Amino acid sequence: xxxxxxxxxxxxxxxxxxxxxxxxxxxxxxxxxxxxxxxxxxxxxxxxxxxxxxxxxxxxxxxxxxxxxxxxxxxxxxxxxxxxxxxxxxxxxxxxxxxxxxxxxxxxxxxxxxxxxxxxxxxxxxxxxxxxxxxxxxxxxxxxxxxxxxxxxxxxxxxxxxxxxxxxxxxxxxxxxxxxxxxxxxxxxxxxxxxxxxxxxxxxxxxxxxxxxxxxxxxxxxxxxxxxxxxxxxxxxxxxxxxxxxxxxxxxxxxxxxxxxxxxxxxxxxxxxxxxxxxxxxxxxxxxxxxxxxxxxxxxxxxxxxxxxxxxxxxxxxxxxxxxxxxxxxxxxxxxxxxxxxxxxxxxxxxxxxxxxxxxxxxxxxxxxxxxxxxxxxxxxxxxxxxxxxxxxxxxxxxxxxxxxxxxxxxxxxxxxxxxxxxxxxxxxxxxxxxxxxxxxxxxxxxxxxxxxxxxxxxxxxxxxxxxxxxxxxxxxxxxxxxxxxxxxxxxxxxxxxxxxxxxxxxxxxxxxxxxxxxxxxxxxxxxxxxxxxxxxxxxxxxxxxxxxxxxxxxxxxxxxxxxxxxxxxxxxxxxxxxxxxxxxxxxxxxxxxxxxxx
Numbered sequence: 001x002x003x004x005x006x007x008x009x010x011x012x013x014x015x016x017x018x019x020x021x022x023x024x025x026x027x028x029x030x031x032x033x034x035x036x037x038x039x040x041x042x043x044x045x046x047x048x049x050x051x052x053x054x055x056x057x058x059x060x061x062x063x064x065x066x067x068x069x070x071x072x073x074x075x076x077x078x079x080x081x082x083x084x085x086x087x088x089x090x091x092x093x094x095x096x097x098x099x100x101x102x103x104x105x106x107x108x109x110x111x112x113x114x115x116x117x118x119x120x121x122x123x124x125x126x127x128x129x130x131x132x133x134x135x136x137x138x139x140x141x142x143x144x145x146x147x148x149x150x151x152x153x154x155x156x157x158x159x160x161x162x163x164x165x166x167x168x169x170x171x172x173x174x175x176x177x178x179x180x181x182x183x184x185x186x187x188x189x190x191x192x193x194x195x196x197x198x199x200x201x202x203x204x205x206x207x208x209x210x211x212x213x214x215x216x217x218x219x220x221x222x223x224x225x226x227x228x229x230x231x232x233x234x235x236x237x238x239x240x241x242x243x244x245x246x247x248x249x250x251x252x253x254x255x256x257x258x259x260x261x262x263x264x265x266x267x268x269x270x271x272x273x274x275x276x277x278x279x280x281x282x283x284x285x286x287x288x289x290x291x292x293x294x295x296x297x298x299x300x301x302x303x304x305x306x307x308x309x310x311x312x313x314x315x316x317x318x319x320x321x322x323x324x325x326x327x328x329x330x331x332x333x334x335x336x337x338x339x340x341x342x343x344x345x346x347x348x349x350x351x352x353x354x355x356x357x358x359x360x361x362x363x364x365x366x367x368x369x370x371x372x373x374x375x376x377x378x379x380x381x382x383x384x385x386x387x388x389x390x391x392x393x394x395x396x397x398x399x400x401x402x403x404x405x406x407x408x409x410x411x412x413x414x415x416x417x418x419x420x421x422x423x424x425x426x427x428x429x430x431x432x433x434x435x436x437x438x439x440x441x442x443x444x445x446x447x448x449x450x451x452x453x454x455x456x457x458x459x460x461x462x463x464x465x466x467x468x469x470x471x472x473x474x475x476x477x478x479x480x481x482x483x484x485x486x487x488x489x490x491x492x493x494x495x496x497x498x499x500x501x502x503x504x505x506x507x508x509x510x511x512x513x514x515x516x517x518x519x520x521x522x523x524x525x526x527x528x529x530x531x532x533x534x535x536x537x538x539x540x541x542x543x544x545x546x547x548x549x550x551x552x553x554x555x556x557x558x559x560x561x562x563x564x565x566x567x568x569x570x571x572x573x574x575x576x577x578x579x580x581x582x583x584x585x586x587x588x589x590x591x592x593x594x595x596x597x598x599x
Contacts, residue, residue, distance in 0.1 A: 022371045025379055032380040032465065039464075040457035044450055051456065055182075062181035072172045072188040076165035076196035083197065089157045090203045091498060095126035097205040098529040100143050102128060103136035104156045106532045107147035112140075113303045114532045121337050122542040122553050125528045126344065129315050132305050134532070137315035140299060141214075141246035142207035156205065164202040167209040167216070168192050174220030174429050178397075179440060186459065187436050193466050201422065207247065208422030214243030214252060216429035218259045219401065225266050226397075229277070234285045237263060242292045248426055249310070250324070250415075255408035255426040262400045321349040322416050326356045326365070338543050340517040347522045352416055369419040373409070376421030377431045380465075384458070385431070388438030398437065405430045497527040500565065500573060504539040512553070512560040514576060516544040518568045527567065547580070 043051065062068055080087075092098050106114060114134040117123060124130050127137050136143065142163075149159025172188030195201050201208040217240030221233040241260075244252025270277055297307045304314045316323070319341070321330050330353050336342035355361030378385045392398040405427045412423050442455035504511045515527050531537045540560070542553055554562060554576075564579040565572070 022367065022374070025371070025375050029380040029382060032461065033383055035465075036454070036457050036461040039461050040450070040454040043457055043460075044453045055456075058185065059182045062185040065176050065181055065184075068181070068185045068188065069169050069173050069176075072185075072192060073165050073169035075189075075192050076168050076202075077161065079192070079197055080161060080164075080202060087198070087203065089155060090205070092205055093525055095524075095526055096138070098125075098526070099127035099136040099138055100146060100205045100207065101156055102529065102532065103138060103140065103143035104146035104150055104159070106135065107140070107143055108150040108156075109532055111532070112299060117534055119542075119553055119556050122545065122549075123528060123530055123534060123540075124337055124341070124543070126319075126341065126523075126526055127315065128529075129303070129311055129318070133303050135303050135311055137311045139246045139249060139310070139312065141210045141243050142205075144246075145210060146205065160205060160207075160209070161202060163207075163209040163213070164196050164199075167213045168196050170213050170216045170220070171429055171432060174216040175433065175436065177220045177223040178433055179436065183436055183440050187432055190462070191432065193463065195428075201425075206420070206422050208425040208428075210243055211247040211252060211422070211425035212428040214240040214247065215255055215426035216240070217243070218256055219429050219433065222259055222262060222400070223397070225263060229266065229270055229272060229281055231280050231284055234281055235288065238285060238288045238292060241289075244426055245292075245296060248423065249312075251408050251412055251423060252426045254411040255404045255430075258400050258403040258407060319345060321345055322353050324416065325414050326362070326416050327414070328416075338517075338545070339519075340521055340523050340543075343520075343522045344524070348524075352418070356416060365416075366413065369413050372419035372421065373412070373424050377424055377428065378435075381435050384435055384438050387441075388434040391438055391441060392434050395437075398434070401430050401433060405434070496567075497525075500527075501539060503573075504563070507561075510537075510557075510560045511539045512557050512562045513539060513541050513573065514544045514550060514553075514562065514564050515541060516564065516566045518566070521567055523567075527565075550576075 092101055106112070112135075116131050116134055120130040120134065129135050129137055144159075145163040146156035146159035149162055150156045152158065168188060168191040171191045172184055175184035175187045178184075195209070200206060217236045221237040221240070224230070224233050225237075241252075241256060244256055267277070267281060270281075272281075300310055301307050303311045317331065319334065319336075321333065323330060330349075336345075352365065355365055374382065389402060392402040408424070408427050412419065415423075417423075439455050439458060442451050442458075444452075500513070504513065517523065528541045528543055530541055534540055540557070544550065544564070562576040563573045564576045
């Protein structure tokens with residue numbers, strides 16, 4: 001959860017219109033620690049009896065480990081659904097979300113990918129492959145959860161909510177393998193508050209929770225496998241690997257590599273009889289890994305025609321200018337069928353390519369990445385995270401967790417893309433483990449009472465602090481920036497597009513909407529997104545490609561009412577024949593469209 005998500009109206013009151021910066025985040029962290037010190041001094045002075053009783057009750061509840069995991073899972077559903085009147089089901093805004101929704105719709109229809117449409121060039125859009133098949137460019141794990149929610153409830157967001165609830169429960173289960181149950185339960189409650197209510201992981205379609213589940217399953221299996229090798233933990237580890245490989249492949253691979261080596265060492269050094277070890281661990285694990293790898297290769301082949309070419313790789317080579325890493329040469333400028341798509345990729349990628357070629361530019365890119373990962377994963381606990389890292393480096397058990405986190409961070413830092421919180425999702429459980437381990441060290445019985453009260457004050461302060469976004473929603477239920485992850489500038493255009501979609505859906509018959517983009521329109525939020533089965537859709541959105549090219553599409557859809565929309569003129573549509581009569585009278589005679597009133 002970003003610091004501006006947590007701060008809510010405080011951030012807007014004290015910094016109206018100010019772009020969040022690292023310095024501003026550091027000021028707010030300083031304010032948090034001052035607040036925590038005041039709470040600690042108050043608790044130390046008063047020594048309230050109810051606090052000891054509350055801790056004893058919390059400790060007794062935490063002994064029911066399975067029940068605690070299920071309670072954490074259910075708490076996300078109960079709290080988030082109760083807040084739907086204040087925080088409604090999110091609307092998609094950036095290209096990424098529409099791409100995931102297309103993928104979810106495809107999976108929910110029982111298909112992995114869609115054959116290319118004969119008129120595909122008119123429907124070409126961002127982060128979607130049109131050739132050799134029509135599919136999202138993203139790995140499939142996030143959309144699998146969304147498709148499950150869509151199939152069961154009709155709403156893909158139900159799958160997002162399920163994934164976040166499952167992530168919080170898996171975090172609690174993971175922590176139970178590393179520390180006493182009361183601390184594991186505390187970590188589970190913390191994830192519900194931080195990720196399960198107001199974070200963009202639950203209030204958008206970007207994802208993040210699925211990769212975090214994969215990383216937490218690996219982390220939770222390791223300490224249990226150290227105590228006893230079991231088929232159950234082996235299966236959970238492989239499920240974690242599968243989720244990582246199909247959500248954040250690069251970051252997931254880097255994060256899982258040290259953990260896999262540690263698990264492999266445990267198997268090699270095991271004292272179990274070799275026959276039993278192979279029959280119960282090695283052979284079943286190998287078969288499951290082969291099945292998972294085979295499915296991934298099959299998915300690649302169905303989508304791109306090549307076993308080793310992921311849809312993401314194909315889309316990158318087809319449209320993007322920049323390659324994944326800072327040290328790689330960019331792609332040569334390619335051919336774009338639409339000027340707005342060319343403008344988008346040049347505007348969003350060329351500046352970072354040019355910045356990466358200078359020292360000060362690299363420093364700027366790195367500072368932005370540090371800011372993003374700091375405010376999402378660590379803030380406001382940097383002063384706790386640093387000693388946590390030191391403790392993890394000194395601990396034989398936790399050293400591998402720290403190594404996985406650092407390796408993944410290095411890989412994410414070397415990417416040229418601007419950082420986002422869900423990029424680091426595989427390490428979310430590891431960061432929580434490191435923070436809780438440092439907090440636990442403060443609250444150990446052997447520590448002086450002032451340290452124990454300080455650890456209690458930190459816990460107390462963060463839950464008081466989290467009342468701010470709740471109050472923010474009560475004050476302003478329509479605050480877009482809390483749920484849209486920084487894309488609030490695109491909300492007006494998105495509302496216009498959704499308004500048109502609703503209007504066309506209410507009209508009788510089938511409709512074709514030609515959208516015209518003005519010369520300087522750089523569509524960070526696009527309107528050209530269609531269902532998997534384009535021809536059976538009530539409303540089909542296409543790009544205005546000029547009279548001659550448009551006639552090809554009109555001949556393909558002779559029975560649809562054709563509309564013309566200029567994105568720069570707001571949510572206003574007119575019949576295409578009326579548009580031609582105003583602008584190209586001679587061409588209007590060739591257009592075969594019934595005349596209708598403008599709306």
